[in-house]
Structure formats: C-alpha cells, structure tokens
Amino acid sequence: MTLTHEPLPIEPLTKKDFTSDQEVRWCPGCGDYAVLAAVQSLMPEFHRPPHEVVFVSGIGCSSRFPYYMNTYGFHTIHGRAPAIATGLAAARPDLDVWVVTGDGDALSIGGNHFIHALRRNVNLKILLFNNQIYGLTKGQYSPTSEVGKVTKSTPFGSVDYPFNPVSLALGAEASFVARTLDVDKVHLQNVLRRAYAHEGSAFIEIYQNCNIFNDGAFDLVTGRDSKADYQIRLEHGQPIRFGADGTKGVVMTRAGHCDVVDVAEVGEDALLVHDEYADSATLAFALSRLAQGPSMATPIGIFRDVQRPAYDALMTGQVDAAKAKGRGDLKKLLHGADSWTVAEVDKQDETRDPKDTRN
Amino acid sequence: MTTTHDKQVEALDRVVIRFCGDSGDGMQLTGDRFTSATAAFGNDLATLPDYPAEIRAPAGSLAGVSGFQIHIADHDIMTPGDQPDVLVAMNPAALRTNVKDLEIGGMLVVNEDAFTDRNNEKAGYTSNPLEDGSLDAYQLYKLKLTSMTTKAVEGVGVSKKDAERCKNIFALGLMSWMYDRPTEGTEAWITQKFEKRPDILAANLAAFHAGWNFGETTELFASQYVVRPQQAPPGDYRNISGNVALAYGLVAASELSGLPLFLGSYPITPASDILHELSKHKNFGVKTFQAEDEIAAVGAALGASFGGALGVTTTSGPGVALKAETISLAVSVELPLIIVNIQRGGPSTGLPTKTEQSDLLQAMYGRHGESPVPIVAPYSPSHCFDTAIEAARIATKYRTPVFLLSDGYLANGAEPWSLPNVDDLPDLHVDFATEPNHDGAFWPFLRDPDTLARPWAVPGTPGLEHRIGGLEKANGSGNISYDPANHQLMCELRAAKIAGIADDIPELEVDDPSGDADVLVIGWGSTWGSIRAAIRQLRADGHKIAHAHLMYLNPFPRNTGDVVKRYPKVLVPEMNLGQLVKILRSDFLVDAHGLNKIQGKPFTVHEIAAKLEEMSQ
Numbered sequence: 001m002t003l004t005h006e007p008l009p010i011e012p013l014t015k016k017d018f019t020s021d022q023e024v025r026w027c028p029g030c031g032d033y034a035v036l037a038a039v040q041s042l043m044p045e046f047h048r049p050p051h052e053v054v055f056v057s058g059i060g061c062s063s064r065f066p067y068y069m070n071t072y073g074f075h076t077i078h079g080r081a082p083a084i085a086t087g088l089a090a091a092r093p094d095l096d097v098w099v100v101t102g103d104g105d106a107l108s109i110g111g112n113h114f115i116h117a118l119r120r121n122v123n124l125k126i127l128l129f130n131n132q133i134y135g136l137t138k139g140q141y142s143p144t145s146e147v148g149k150v151t152k153s154t155p156f157g158s159v160d161y162p163f164n165p166v167s168l169a170l171g172a173e174a175s176f177v178a179r180t181l182d183v184d185k186v187h188l189q190n191v192l193r194r195a196y197a198h199e200g201s202a203f204i205e206i207y208q209n210c211n212i213f214n215d216g217a218f219d220l221v222t223g224r225d226s227k228a229d230y231q232i233r234l235e236h237g238q239p240i241r242f243g244a245d246g247t248k249g250v251v252m253t254r255a256g257h258c259d260v261v262d263v264a265e266v267g268e269d270a271l272l273v274h275d276e277y278a279d280s281a282t283l284a285f286a287l288s289r290l291a292q293g294p295s296m297a298t299p300i301g302i303f304r305d306v307q308r309p310a311y312d313a314l315m316t317g318q319v320d321a322a323k324a325k326g327r328g329d330l331k332k333l334l335h336g337a338d339s340w341t342v343a344e345v346d347k348q349d350e351t352r353d354p355k356d357t358r359n
Numbered sequence: 360m361t362t363t364h365d366k367q368v369e370a371l372d373r374v375v376i377r378f379c380g381d382s383g384d385g386m387q388l389t390g391d392r393f394t395s396a397t398a399a400f401g402n403d404l405a406t407l408p409d410y411p412a413e414i415r416a417p418a419g420s421l422a423g424v425s426g427f428q429i430h431i432a433d434h435d436i437m438t439p440g441d442q443p444d445v446l447v448a449m450n451p452a453a454l455r456t457n458v459k460d461l462e463i464g465g466m467l468v469v470n471e472d473a474f475t476d477r478n479n480e481k482a483g484y485t486s487n488p489l490e491d492g493s494l495d496a497y498q499l500y501k502l503k504l505t506s507m508t509t510k511a512v513e514g515v516g517v518s519k520k521d522a523e524r525c526k527n528i529f530a531l532g533l534m535s536w537m538y539d540r541p542t543e544g545t546e547a548w549i550t551q552k553f554e555k556r557p558d559i560l561a562a563n564l565a566a567f568h569a570g571w572n573f574g575e576t577t578e579l580f581a582s583q584y585v586v587r588p589q590q591a592p593p594g595d596y597r598n599i600s601g602n603v604a605l606a607y608g609l610v611a612a613s614e615l616s617g618l619p620l621f622l623g624s625y626p627i628t629p630a631s632d633i634l635h636e637l638s639k640h641k642n643f644g645v646k647t648f649q650a651e652d653e654i655a656a657v658g659a660a661l662g663a664s665f666g667g668a669l670g671v672t673t674t675s676g677p678g679v680a681l682k683a684e685t686i687s688l689a690v691s692v693e694l695p696l697i698i699v700n701i702q703r704g705g706p707s708t709g710l711p712t713k714t715e716q717s718d719l720l721q722a723m724y725g726r727h728g729e730s731p732v733p734i735v736a737p738y739s740p741s742h743c744f745d746t747a748i749e750a751a752r753i754a755t756k757y758r759t760p761v762f763l764l765s766d767g768y769l770a771n772g773a774e775p776w777s778l779p780n781v782d783d784l785p786d787l788h789v790d791f792a793t794e795p796n797h798d799g800a801f802w803p804f805l806r807d808p809d810t811l812a813r814p815w816a817v818p819g820t821p822g823l824e825h826r827i828g829g830l831e832k833a834n835g836s837g838n839i840s841y842d843p844a845n846h847q848l849m850c851e852l853r854a855a856k857i858a859g860i861a862d863d864i865p866e867l868e869v870d871d872p873s874g875d876a877d878v879l880v881i882g883w884g885s886t887w888g889s890i891r892a893a894i895r896q897l898r899a900d901g902h903k904i905a906h907a908h909l910m911y912l913n914p915f916p917r918n919t920g921d922v923v924k925r926y927p928k929v930l931v932p933e934m935n936l937g938q939l940v941k942i943l944r945s946d947f948l949v950d951a952h953g954l955n956k957i958q959g960k961p962f963t964v965h966e967i968a969a970k971l972e973e974m975s976q
Contacts, residue, residue: 020826022838051821056662059829067826067839072818074665075828077688080658083650087659088818090646091621092666095818113658116651315648319641328643330614331781334607338395338544339597339778 013044018053020070031182031208032061032129036068038185039127039192046096046196053096056085058105061136062129062208065100079110082117082126086311089123093312096196099126103144104134107163111143115172120311121200125192128165128203129182131210132217132293139213146293151213166288166303169203170281176202177284178302182209183222187233187300194302200310207294221294232290234301239271240287242297250290258286260297276305366575367582368539373432374586375440376534378527379457380449380470382425383415385527390427391773392531392548396540398598398775401588402431405888407439407961408771412628412711419473419481424456431538433587437888437895439772441963446497447530449473449504451482458494467497468533470526472505500579504529511569512562521559525566532570539585542571592777599776601740601769602629605699606636608747610643613669615748616755616787620645621663623656624673628711629767630701633673653681657698661685664694665827667791667817669751673699676718677708679725686760687726690853692827693804693813695754695761697747698732702766704959713959714767716884717935722762723913723942729850731857734762734912738887740769741776746910748785755789756863757856758812764912766934768961769885792816792823801825803837810863811856858914867916871905872898878974879926881951883909883939886932886962893967902975909939920947928974930954932967 018040026032043053053071057063059078066073072095076084081099089097099117106114106128117124133151134140140153144165148157169177176198180191188206195202207218220230232242232250240250241263249263249271258272275283284304291298378393380386387408397404407428416423430440445466448454450473461467474489488494489501508529509522528549535542545567553560574580599607613620624634624647638647646663650656657672664670672682679700689696702718704710722734733753737746743765754761792814795801801823804813816823825837833840834848869879882890887908894904907922909915923929923943929951931940937953944951954970956962 022826049821050824052819054818066828069826071824073824073826073828074662074692075826075830076658077684077829080654080685083655083658084662084665086655087621087623087648087662087664087670088666089662090648090659091619091663091668091670092818095666112651113655116655315646319644319646322641323644326642328610328614328640330611330643333610333640333643334597334778334781335595336597338399339595340399340401341595342401342591342593344593 013047013049015041015044017050018043018070020068022067024068025064026061027212029211030061031131031210032065034182034185035127035129035188035206035208036065038188040069042189042192045193048096052094053098054088055098055100056081056088057100058102058110059136060102060105060134061210062100062102062127063105079105079108080113081105082110082113082124085124086113086117086120086122090312090315093123093316097124099124101126101128103128103130103132103142103165107143107165107168115168118169118172118174118201118203121173121175121308123200123310123312125195125202126204128205129208130165130205131208131214133210133214135210135213146295162293164288164292165205167285169205170285170288170304174203174304175200175306175308176302177304178203179205179207179298179300181207181218181222181300191302194305198305199313200308218294221298221300230294230297232297232299234274234276234287234299234303236274236276236302239268239273240299241271248297250287252283252286256282256286258290260290276302278304279306366580369582369584371584371586372434373430373436374445374538374584375428375430375443376445376447376538377426377428377443377457377460378447378530379424379426379453380527381418381453382411382413382423383418384425384449385524386410386425386427386449389527389531390429392545393534393540394429394773395548395598396535396542396544397429397431398596399544400541401591402586403434403436403589403591403775404432404598404773405430405436405439406773407768409960410712419450419452419478421452421456421482424453426453426457431586433589435589435591437891438961438964441965447534449526449530451479451484451488454488455482455484458497461497463496465497466500467494468500468502468530470504470530471501472503502533507569507573508566512565515558515561515565517558517562522562525562528563528566529570529573532567533574535567536571536574537580537583539583542567591775595778596775597778598773599741599744600632600771600773601737601743601765602632602701602771603636604741604776605737605743605747605763605765605770606633608744609637609669609671609697609751610640610645611744611784612748612751612787613643613645615784616669616751616789618667618669618755618789620671621660621668622647622671622673623650623659623663624648625650625653625656625678627653627675627678629703629770630673630675630678630699632770633699633701653678654685657682657685657696661689661694661696664689664696665692665818667815669697669755670695671697671699673701675701675703675711676705676721679718679721683726686732687728687730688829689760690726690730690732691829693758693853694815695758697750697754697761697763699747699763699765701770702764704957710959712767714885714961715934715957715959716764716766716886717938717957718764719883719912719935719938720941722764729854731854732760732762732913733757733857733860734764736764736884736910736912737769738884738908738910740772740774743769744776744779748787752785752787753860755787756812757810757860758815759857764884766885789815791820793820795822797835802835803827804832805835806852811852811859861914861917864911864916866918867907867909867922869905869907869922870894873903876903876905877926878903878928878930878971879905879907879923880930880932880967880971881907881909881923881939881943882932883912886934889962889964889967890932892964893971896964896968897971897975902971904971904975912939915946923947923949923951928952930970930974932956932962932970934961
C-alpha cells in the first residue's frame with residue numbers, strides 16, 4: 001500500500017523533529033550517544049518527514065535506538081530486525097526503513113537474516129554498531145571479539161575466531177558496504193549520506209566504544225596520536241595512502257591480496273587506487289582483509305557501492321505488472337475453470353429411508 | 360466419448376475407489392484427475408491422498424507406495440470412506456500395503472506386468488499373490504496394464520520408458536469407463552498439461568482412450584457402473600482442496616479488508632501448496648515472500664502487518680515451534696498476524712505427509728510468558744475458505760495474532776464446494792488511526808473500550824509517529840514501563856481482550872434432534888466428517904447421540920461449558936493423545952473421555968461408531 005506523501009513542511013526540518021521525548025538510557029560515555037546525535041542531525045537533510053521514516057531494531061544496547069528517534073519505530077526481537085524490516089520494506093516500498101543492530105544481534109543470533117537481507121538487496125539501511133562485546137547481558141565475548149579475549153564467559157580467553165563484518169557482508173553479495181567510527185561525526189555522516197542515496201541494502205559497520213565492558217577497543221584506530229598509522233581512509237579514485245604525511249600505502253599483490261607498504265619503497269604509481277564502483281567485489285574484499293581487527297591498520301570509508309535492483313522494487317514490479325494485465329476478480333477466482341451449476345428443481349427428494357446407513 | 364457397446368449398467372449409490380502404486384507411478388495425478396471428472400459429473404465426493412515423504416522411494420518398495428482414495432456418491436457424504444470397494448494396484452508393493460483395506464468381495468484390479476519375481480520379492484511375497492490363491496476373497500482382475508499401454512502408444516514415437524509412464528493414464532481411462540465419467544475434461548487437461556511436449560501429449564491421449572476402449576470391449580467386465588449425480592441444493596459448485604480453499608480465503612480476506620495480503624513462508628509439507636497458490640495471484644496485489652527460514656517468514660509477515668498489510672505466515676508444526684518467539688512479539692505489540700498451521704505427524708520431523716491434530720496445545724500454550732492467541736479450526740476442505748476469512752476478521756479487529764489449525768487431511772483432501780456469493784461475504788473494513796487520540800498526542804496503546812483493541816497507526820501517517828516493541832509498555836502511552844502493577848494490568852488486559860472475542864463469535868451449535876441424547880460427541884477440525892457419518896449410522900439404529908463441533912478453540916464459544924455439562928457422557932475424538940479433552944476437563948471440570956488415534960490417518964467411521972455403540976449401552 002502507498003499512502004499519499006504529505007507535502008513537505010514549509011518550515012525546514014531540524015534535528016528536533018527527529019528527536020523523541022524519551023529519556024536516553026545508555027550508560028554515560030557510551031559511543032551510542034554520538035551515533036544517535038549524528039543521525040538525528042543528519043536526517044533533516046534527506047527531506048523525508050519523520051512519519052515516512054521507520055527505525056527497526058533487534059535486541060541489545062544499540063537496539064534501543066528507535067525509541068529515541070521521533071519517527072515510526074519497532075524494537076523487535078533478538079536477531080530478527082532484518083527479517084521484520086524486510087517484510088515492512090517489501091510491503092511498503094514508499095517508506096525509508098533503517099535497521100539498527102549490533103555485533104551479537106546481527107552476526108550471531110541473527111546471522112542468517114543479515115546475510116539474506118543483503119543478498120536480496122532489500123531497501124534497508126543497516127547500521128551495525130560493533131563494540132566487540134555483549135553489553136546488555138553484561139560482558140560476554142561476541143562474534144567480533146578477538147581470539148583470546150577474557151570475558152565473563154571466557155575466563156581462560158576466547159577460542160572463537162571472529163567475523164570480519166565487512167568481509168561477511170561482501171561475501172553475502174551486499175551492494176553497499178562501508179565502515180565508519182562513532183567518534184568521527186563528519187566521516188559517519190558522509191558515509192550515511194552515501195548509504196541513504198544507495199538503492200537497495202546499505203551495510204554500515206560502525207566501530208562503537210563500549211566504555212563499560214570493552215573500553216578502548218578501537219583506541220588505536222580512533223586515538224589522536226595513533227590514528228594516522230591505524231586509519232586507512234578509503235577515497236574513490238585516490239591511491240590508498242595513510243600514515244603521517246602519507247608515507248604508507250596499500251598495494252595489491254600478484255597473489256590478489258592487499259599489503260601495506262612504504263610509499264618511498266614502491267613508488268606512488270604502484271599504490272592501489274580505490275574503486276568503490278568496481279563490478280567485482282574482489283578489490284573491496286581484499287581491502288577488508290587488510291585488518292582482522294582494530295589492532296591493525298584498518299580501512300574505513302566505502303568499500304563498495306554498486307547498482308543492483310532493490311528487492312522490494314522487483315517484488316512490487318511483478319505485482320504491478322500482473323495488475324496491469326487486469327486486476328484480480330474474486331468471483332472469477334473462486335469459480336475457477338471447472339465450476340458447475342445445480343439448477344433449481346421442483347420437488348426435492350425427501351424420501352430418504354431413515355434406516356439408511358450410508359456414509 | 361460415449362459408450363456404444365451394449366453392456367449391462369449397474370446403478371450404485373456410492374463407491375469407494377483407491378488407486379495405489381509406486382510414488383513415481385503418478386497415482387496422485389490419476390486420483391486428482393478422476394476427482395475432477397467426478398466433480399464435474401455432479402457426484403458428492405471426498406478424497407484421501409496418502410503418499411510417502413520420499414519423492415521417489417526405491418522403486419517397488421513398500422515404503423514408496425502412494426495411494427489416493429476417492430468416495431463417490433449420489434447423496435451427501437462426509438468421509439473418503441472407511442474401506443475401498445475397488446482397489447487399483449499398480450505393483451506388488453501397492454497390493455501388499457493396501458489389499459487388507461479392501462472390502463471382502465471387492466474389485467481388485469492389478470497390473471499383472473508388474474508382478475515379476477523380483478518385484479514380488481521386494482514386496483515381501485514369497486510366491487506370486489496373483490497365482491497362489493491368496494486373493495480368492497476378491498474379484499481379481501489381472502490386467503497387463505504396462506504392455507497394453509506400450510502397445511497403445513506404439514505409433515506415437517515416444518521412448519519405451521515414456522510409453523510405460525502412461526500406464527496410470529490407461530488405468531484412468533479404464534476407471535473412467537467403468538464409472539462412466541465424462542472424458543472431455545480429462546482430454547482437455549491432458550492437452551493442456553503436455554502442451555509443450557506434443558509426443559507425450561499424444562501418448563497420454565492414446566493411453567487414456569485405450570484404457571476406456573479396453574473396458575468397453577473386453578469380456579472381462581460384465582458391467583459398467585453408474586453413480587448418479589447428487590441432488591445437491593441449487594447453486595454454483597466447484598471441486599476444491601483445503602489448501603487451495605485456504606489460499607482463496609486469504610485472498611478474499613485481503614479484498615474484503617482492503618489490506619494487501621503479504622505472505623511470509625518457508626517451504627514445508629503439507630503447507631507449501633498455499634505458498635504456491637498465493638504466488639500465482641499477484642493481480643490481487645498479493646505479495647509472497649519465500650523467506651530464508653521459518654523465523655524470517657513470520658518476522659516478515661509481522662513487519663508487513665506493522666506497515667498496514669494483512670500479514671500471514673503458513674507452515675506446519677515444526678515451523679510453528681521456530682516462530683513462537685515472533686508470535687509472542689505480535690501478542691506484545693498487538694498487531695494482526697495470521698499463523699496457519701497445516702498439522703502433520705510429530706514430534707520432530709515425524710510423519711511429514713500424514714495428518715494429525717497434535718498441535719492444539721502448542722497453539723494454545725506453546726509460547727513464553729502470558730501469551731494468549733485466538734485459535735480457529737476448519738472442519739472440511741471447503742470450510743478452510745471461511746475459516747481464513749474469520750481468522751483475518753479476528754486478527755484485524757482485535758489486533759492480535761490468530762492461529763488457524765488445519766491439517767494434512769483437510770489440506771490435500773477435496774470435496775465439492777457450494778460457492779459463496781461474493782457480495783454476501785463479510786465486510787472486514789479496517790479503520791487505521793489517522794488523528795492524535797490523547798491531548799494532541801498519539802497513544803498507541805489507548806484501547807477501544809469495547810474490544811480492548813489498540814489503535815493501528817501505520818507508518819506514513821503524519822503526526823502519529825510512535826515506537827512499539829517487545830518490552831512491556833505502559834497501558835495507554837505505550838512507553839517502556841517496568842512498573843509492576845502496569846505489567847499485571849497489561850497481562851490481564853491482553854487476556855481479557857482475547858477472552859472477550861467469545862462475545863463476537865457464534866454460540867456452539869448442538870445437533871441433538873431428540874433433545875435427550877445422553878452421549879455428546881464434541882470434536883474439532885477434520886474429524887467432523889467421520890463423526891457425522893458415525894452419528895448418522897448410530898441414529899439410524901435408534902441411538903440418541905448429540906454432536907457439537909468446535910470451530911473456535913480459543914476462546915471457546917460462550918455456551919461451551921453449558922453444552923459439555925448438559926450431557927452425562929462426553930466423547931472427544933481427536934487425532935492425538937488427548938489435547939482438546941484435556942482443555943475441556945480443566946476449563947469445565949467435566950468427565951469428558953478421549954477417543955484417540957494417532958496413526959497419520961483420519962478416523963474411520965467404524966472406529967467412532969464402535970466407540971459410540973459401546974458408550975450407548
């Protein structure tokens with residue numbers, strides 16, 4: 001169904017229009033606050049009034065997000081937000097549907113829905129707040145926690161090998177994949193702008209600090225003194241360089257994987273030039289493998305942004321095409337091709353033998 | 360095609376025919392087609408397809424036998440018949456697994472070509488049953504169906520294998536002659552089915568005609584039989600299976616409510632046919648979503664409901680188990696959702712293709728928390744249509760998930776359906792919230808005082824932005840609330856809302872012609888036919904038996920307690936180990952007794968009649 005869009009309000013929308021009256025209940029100092037503020041202040045730019053926007057979430061700290069947005073919102077169950085949002089987006093392609101999830105929600109209990117939403121290319125903007133820990137259940141290791149992590153449930157260190165969410169999304173045929181940081185509002189908003197403009201699923205991994213159970217997990221990537229050496233900012237069409245004064249760079253080896261090099265040693269021309277729009281996901285995947293976690297130089301930015309028809313548009317297209325050939329007629333449907341008519345008769349046969357035992 | 364040869368024609372009031380063969384022999388197809396011809400002829404009918412879970416079990420094995428039983432009559436009938444009068448067995452395995460059901464003296468038609476030593480051995484016969492006298496109790500017709508078929512299609516130019524595959528159609532032709540079924544429909548069906556394979560089309564038509572002609576010319580069969588059309592009440596009719604009726608009911612509910620139908624489903628036997636059927640009807644605005652799993656299927660349906668669609672998910676028991684958490688979410692956020700469970704034998708994978716009624720307690724109680732869900736159950740294949748509409752009415756009016764409990768027997772069984780007048784179908788119009796309802800704000804849980812239903816405001820409605828979720832909500836505002844008293848209030852309100860539906864459904868009807876029966880039979884779902892037929896038999900013998908059939912299992916109709924307490928003896932036949940009987944005993948403190956069968960097959964009329972006779976002593 002499609003509701004008629006209201007004319008845009010004369011007054012320009014502001015952050016306030018997207019801020020609900022609910023008290024925000026994350027722990028003081030949580031990275032979620034920064035993401036919320038960045039999203040609330042960015043939304044007016046899209047010129048979609050709050051009533052045409054829906055935030056759907058699962059379970060976890062980040063999944064409280066919809067309560068704080070003055071839009072429509074649905075706080076669902078653990079891991080299922082992509083599935084529920086898929087139904088909403090498919091039924092209502094006129095809406096802007098956002099999914100807010102976390103590393104446990106999307107990659108552990110909800111892994112199946114996550115990959116299938118991406119492969120279908122449902123028109124969802126999926127924000128994955130990755131803090132590498134289960135926060136709401138008070139500190140167990142997550143599917144993105146590093147091997148050896150000591151937590152309440154792994155007193156001897158975790159023996160689980162972690163997912164790389166960007167690699168996973170690319171493997172799941174995602175058409176838009178990006179990584180950004182809770183503490184870098186400008187970068188975060190730029191990535192979200194691009195995600196919003198993308199037709200189909202957009203996956204954004206947001207490194208988000210949990211200051212209670214996993215404080216400082218991303219300090220190397222975000223820290224003032226270290227970020228030059230640990231942040232590889234991907235920019236389309238540009239050679240991939242990082243480090244103080246751009247002394248380091250990334251090359252693609254003959255074996256097809258990415259390596260970090262000294263620019264002085266290999267020369268500027270040898271550097272890999274980033275291509276967000278490459279048909280093949282190989283480049284994006286190789287970049288995603290540069291860092292197995294935020295203890296290494298980590299690419300941030302848009303890994304991949306390619307065009308593929310959105311699922312909801314394809315589904316709606318089939319319905320529209322069928323309707324264009326003639327709207328269904330219930331009476332015809334019920335009659336089918338093989339119905340028959342029993343005519344009125346003058347005398348009903350009511351002479352059935354009461355001893356009749358036929359069944 | 361008409362009969363020209365002069366043969367004796369014997370009139371029958373009813374006959375039960377069972378086709379059986381290897382699962383690759385096309386028995387379901389043969390049965391379906393014979394059913395359509397029978398429906399077109401105007402008989403009353405009821406069918407019982409019975410097939411294995413394996414698509415192609417090893418050829419000739421006992422496990423691979425597939426059967427299709429049809430009961431044809433010139434009067435109204437309720438069941439596919441206890442015992443076949445006629446058995447068509449395509450191989451020794453089919454004979455061995457089915458012959459014990461055949462009436463003594465019944466007609467047994469076998470494909471003699473298939474009774475090789477090897478096949479006999481596979482079926483566990485130590486000697487050839489066609490020769491050793493073990494079938495003397497029956498009228499045995501040994502026909503070389505395979506070789507007659509290959510001979511008949513010789514000129515067409517198909518491979519030997521393809522020629523042999525037409526033997527079921529030869530058998531169909533023969534049975535069509537024997538019971539004087541109209542042939543035009545079958546010819547048209549063959550023509551359409553094999554449109555793209557002209558050689559196969561020609562072979563099947565040739566086999567069909569050869570089967571018919573063989574019946575007419577052979578000296579083997581002394582007579583042809585005729586079962587006259589039923590004198591049904593005037594109106595338009597068609598033949599329909601339960602799953603197709605259910606799919607049509609959902610389409611109708613969408614049209615009647617103005618809500619686009621959204622089906623989220625994951626393939627599972629015996630529910631998949633509803634997904635198949637609905638995926639054809641996009642011209643009604645129907646969207647079907649084949650999800651990655653059962654959980655996503657119900658999740659997407661609930662997401663669509665949140666967006667203002669008629670969200671439906673279709674599955675069987677194992678799928679319901681996976682959906683339970685999402686159904687509880689639907690209870691908590693109070694959104695419409697229809698969960699269709701085509702019950703099959705359980706637990707676990709159980710008997711995927713066989714029928715059972717063992718998910719009633721799952722539907723009733725199989726969720727965490729206080730999570731009441733209305734339950735409706737159809738009693739016959741065509742009643743699946745009405746029940747789907749009723750499920751949608753309750754779901755949308757009360758903003759609640761609703762269970763529709765069908766089963767494999769109803770799903771695959773077929774019967775003539777007196778078509779409803781579309782204009783007489785109920786109005787399911789839904790009013791969405793469009794205005795603030797509380798001091799200029801919108802409170803998503805400010806309830807309607809009569810129904811206790813909450814307002815349904817769909818995304819896209821200006822000014823009514825709100826958030827819902829699985830956390831407990833303050834009654835009225837819907838804000839997250841951990842207040843102890845509010846939680847009790849909300850649990851009680853959700854329970855009262857569902858209990859209140861009892862005032863909005865018909866009272867339980869009791870069929871007790873004399874008014875002084877001392878035995879009440881109370882059933883639910885697909886046992887209706889067997890119960891009706893059994894009671895008809897007993898009444899004919901002078902017994903006084905009352906019958907009530909529950910189409911609403913939660914809440915029960917208001918007078919249910921009065922009804923079950925009115926009779927000294929209460930019998931509850933169920934295809935489980937006693938689920939409805941448990942609820943009736945606990946809700947109404949009555950000494951109801953169960954009659955329980957859990958064999959993957961519906962009750963025979965005899966099984967219920969025998970119990971009633973014992974109780975009437």
